[in-house]
Amino acid sequence: MSEHVSTAEFERTTPRLVEPDTEENLQRHFHENGWTDYLPIVLPTEKRVADMLAHTSRKPDEIVGRMAPTEFRVAWEYTVEKVAVNAVMAGAKPEYFPVILALAASGVSARGSTTSSSAAMVVVNGPIRKEIKMNWGIGAMGPYNHANATIGRAYGLLSQNLQGGSEPGVSFMGSQGNGYTYNNVTFAENEEASPWEPLHVQKGFKPTDSTVSIFYGCRSTTFCLGLREKYWREHVRDMLAGIDGNSTPCLLLDPLTAQQFIDRGGFDTKAKLIRFIHETAEMPAGRYWDLQLVQNYVYPWATFGQEPMASWLKAKDDELIQHFPEKDINVVVVGGEANAYWRIMGAKYRKTVSVDEWR
């Protein structure tokens, strides 16, 4: 990153309060300033923000982090109070605030500006899920739970407002936009029904830790029902062929499907399943290198000698390469066992952040 981005200083030039006005005028003011997602917001009165701030031990003026819509755009800075304002706007309850602070602390914008129109995906793990009554069952990735809905919305609002905006043509250039952006696919992992260790434990946390994990991409999505006896391996291969070359597969499995993977393939750990996915996602090298996304984002690294891409570059055109590195593949269990549906989201894992540090 350029020096001028990483060594920026900040001035507190943004006012703390908005000019007092009627509710109707304030709603319009927030919309006209690009501070909303064009849905009505909960106005962030001082009482509501104070109630939100009561659910963290951190001081209101403590710096939480910095965020920018892309690299090479200077990041803006924000405090605990600023995050609280956006949490109120989203309609979040105060008890959700540590989760929202953790998302803000990640520095990963849910309103990144990429012409490809990416979106974030948020997976919550640990005891916090039950404390704030999140959903990891039926409808978990849809609008069927207050915590899931408003935490995801808060992540989007805080990203756009605290990073200096997400204005089409200026700070947002997604050519088509992405419907996942409304709530950033926010859900809790179904740890109880999962036959494997939860995501946050794979990332080095204890089962009793509460965390949020952020993925980014969410452009390509493939989808299936169960695993058939005869061609299940080929069906998985077909699904992986639909994941874009600049993403990595994140499997989102209903618990029924997770069990089917164990029944069909003996994958009694996530690691074994990830190894299978890595080995199954194959493509002839010539075809792989001809993908525009690969040319743009993978090819330069290959020419600099970064592995495994550098080795793929030496492969003959018809030689099969396993183009999703094992370390980049993830598996999350979510769903209510209504049926063995599952999907693969093309989404890169970004980071896992402790929620407990923000209680």
Added chain:
Amino acid sequence: MNKPATPHELSNSAAFDEKITVLNPVGFPPKVNKKALSPRPESLDGKTIYLVDCRFDDSIDLLKQIQAWFADHMPSVNTKMISLSATYQHDDKKTWEEIKANGDAAIVGVGHCSNCAPAVATHAITIETKYGVPTVALHTDKFDRVVQSVTKMAGLPEAQRAFVPMPVMGKTVEELREYVYGKDPITGKPVMQEVIAGLTTALNT
């Protein structure tokens, strides 16, 4: 007994005119440190211009047409094509030092995505202000407001740039040549006129 208010009365009730105080949701911007353009030569005759390829989406193909234009119309100008050492996401001191040591001006391109346009603008400002080499950045027209925003926040809103039509990716040699010989879609001025004016004291006239 009081009659309930009618919808008309409710709509016009002063109770709804109550003013509320709310907090501002916007974060804190970084301090902008003003920068200045470096001095420019009167002309490019006999000068060496580095054409800096940001390595994204056929950028080098457009720069080759710029190189061809100089060869055809200003043969006294020496152009040197160079690609960034890494991806555009990285500051490239090695390349900037070579430009400073051996070049008189630079053209950086092409900014034609939401990441590479800020990067191209930023690299151009680095070459201009840290290495003292007059620089013009090339972008596609869809990113003009992105570039305005990035250069303003970098402290050099007057950073020199020219725009060509979108897309560059996938265009033929002939189509890219037409871009170079054509007009900037944002300003309406000929692209190469802007490039040359941006690199010389013609900028000040």
